[in-house]
Amino acid sequence: MNAVETQKVLVADDDAINREVLGDLLKPEYTVLLARNGAQTLERAARHLPDLILLDVMMPDMDGYEVLRRLRADPQTAHISVIFISGLDRPEDEASGLKMGASDYITKPFNATVVMARVALHLQVVRQRRMLERLANIDGLTELANRRRFDEIFAIEWQRARRNHTPLSLAVLDIDAFKQYNDRYGHPAGDRALRSVARVAYGAMRRPTDLAARYGGEELVLLMPDTDAANAATVMEELRAAVVNLQIAHEASPVAPMLSASIGGATLVPDGAELQYELFEAADAALYRAKQAGRNRVVWRGAD
Incomplete structure (x- = not known):
């Protein structure tokens, strides 16, 4: 669906010379990020989600083992492949890193050819894994995320x-x-029409964190993190209009001569009292109200 992007490698080493050497080595082929300590590694891993981390022990x-433990404990970064780079060359040191979940272990002083070969190998594995994950998470008809992925x-x-006390907006489109x-x-x-609506919905999700998914049948769900009720409702109104502007004739519709959609949405700032399903139920109830009010409209329930 998207163009192939250059893979990202995060180089984490407290030694400036090592960072520079590894960075210069990798830059011709990859997007390189640098971190000089454990805390910076965790922050940049969470913000940029690199494909691979070269991590000094x-x-x-904070040593590399603790950094790896924290990466694996966070669902957002748990999947990132890590190669340890260390001056510790005892077999037990290497075994310890691999048992913790590292993908590989390279000893210092490192050989540039070996580093490039191992980086290329592990990034190939990452590409293949993501391809399989994408196939498992994509709806075959619309090419949107499927219900499982949603x-x-x-x-x-x-x-x-909940952790950041930020609004989360969810919409259901029918x-x-x-x-x-x-x-x-x-x-x-009908399949062609559904694919057309799906493309419009995908285009409406402009940020990397936004998600459009097929929930079932002709029903789509739109997830917009860190988006308040007013902005989310505006985006959905634009989406509703875009569906009509597809100009797909629907002579059997009691609503309009063109294909249209009803959208219900809700926004919550989770504070610990609400449950996740309540947001979906609120959006679904708003969709019901949109249908009862005549369809081809957006009804939104804002944050309380």
Whole structure:
């Protein structure tokens, strides 16, 4: 769906010369990020989500083992591959790192050819793993995220919103009179129409953290982290208008001569009292109100 992006490698070493050497070595082929201590490594890993981290074991504030433990404890960074780089060359040191979840172990002084070969190997594994994950998480018809992927991301963003006390907005979109559309034009045409609406919904999710997913049938869900009710409702109103502007004829619709959609949404700032499903139920209830009010409209429930 997207163009292939240059893979990102985070080099974490308290030695400025090592950072510079490794950075210069990797820059021709990869996007390189640098960190000089454990705390900076954790911050940049969470912010940039690199594909691979070259992690020095011996750092003054927080050693590489503790950094790796914290990376693995955070669902956002738990998947990132890590190669330890260390002057410790005892077999037990290497075994310790691998048992903790490191992908590889390179001893200092490192050989540039060996580093490049191992980095290339592990990034190839990352690409292949992500390809398989993408196939497992993508709806085959619309190429949006599937329900399984939505559930995973929703859980992560709910916890993040609770932790940071930020608003989380969720919308449910239902294509109006879609059964009548299929009855009138046939299921192949219905599939084409659903794909068109999905493309518009995907385009409406402009930030990397936003998510459009197919929840089932002709129903899509839109997740917008760190977005208040007013902004989320505005985005959904633009999406509703964009569906109409597709100009897909729907002569069997009691709503409009063109294909249209009803959208219900809700926004919450989780404070510990609410449960995750309550946000979805609030959005679903808003969708019901949109349908009851005549369809082809957005109804939103804002944060209390």
